[in-house]
Amino acid sequence: MSVAVKDKVAENLEAALGKPVDLDPLPDDTSLSTLGLDSLLTISVLVTLLEDCGVDLGEHADSLVTPSTLGDLYAIAGRFMGDEDSAPGESGMSREQRSQLDYYQEKLAYEIDSADLKAALEEGQELVVVDGRSSESYDREHIPGAISIPHRSISQDSLAGLSKTPLYVAYCDGIGCNASTKTAIKLATSGFRVKELIGGLDWWKRDGYATEGHASRHDAHAHVDCGCAG
Template sequence: MDDQFQYYSRKLQYEIDAADLMHILKTGKKVVIVDARSPEAFLNEHIPGAISFPHRQMYEHTTDVLARDVLYVTYCDGIGCNASTKGALQLARLGFEVRELIGGLDWFKRDGYATEGLLAPTQPVTEVVCAC
């Protein structure tokens, strides 16, 4: 049982879902949402408040302006994309506290949260339905 407990405890230290992300944003905790995809993908659609920081551009000299006292949450398109994993790895390697958004932008939208950008849906979100 100890092995299972440790596994799931550690897993939750590195991942976050959309509902938990939105909850901690509402609590006022310092969080920076990082879109680790290309700048073009970010312009087309992204999570509101996110910053565009492609994983291929994350180096010590490009992250020196980032605050060290916040939680960084990386995301990409979703299951078929690993930019969020690569971004989380780079930020963790550079000493930042980071979690990866489970399911990325795809699951964020499936949970009913609004997005913004050139290709974002224009229909307002009326109810967020989370199954967790």
């Protein structure tokens, strides 16, 4: 990342917060909420940053995805400031190719599969697994260690006791259920960093991982490594 990109991000953050901001000691995964930005200020910084970079918001509506971390802001600024460090090897790409690449990068930024989630949990990464289904469904069977936050019950009050530092992974039954998406939207709107579990509980079990609850299976079934790991 170039100095120009970091300076541009710092300039916009300082304008929004009304005070100097030293970004040098902060890692890219620093949550914007820890800097004092709520959801409205974050959106304001995003729009101002895009305008400063001369972005046509109508043409690049895909860029209006609310950032969660400093790294998100650096990536946005680098994309439109032509920062070579932010996009190595992407020079000479057509608009269609750039748009396609952005799409797939965003998928990886906002989705996670069962294998990666299992590995992250085993490595002790700082994340919280959220079951967005009903309390009854959670009691029947859920991913070990997951917390129950039915998406219909989510409010500022119900989220008040949760830290915004970890990454939150939302899930539901599977591809025939959109509770995980609704949960992710509400968490993201409240300033949390969120990813959605691909395939939900169905694919978690299909991959052979154990579950908890009344109908749980305590021993993981024979697991076949994901072919994408090769």
